[in-house]
Amino acid sequence: MPNGMIVTIPGRKELKIGLIKSVIKKAGLTEEEFLNLL
Numbered sequence: 195m196p197n198g199m200i201v202t203i204p205g206r207k208e209l210k211i212g213l214i215k216s217v218i219k220k221a222g223l224t225e226e227e228f229l230n231l232l
Contacts, residue, residue, distance in 0.1 A: 201221050218228045
């Protein structure tokens with residue numbers, strides 16, 4: 195992460211949208227910032 199924070203994401207083939215949004219928020223990113231990092 196750009197801010198040095200470590201976020202753990204479950205190792206599943208598919209993630210539900212709520213989990214993804216939660217991870218983005220915990221990382222301190224906006225959805226747009228997250229998408230730009232992909």
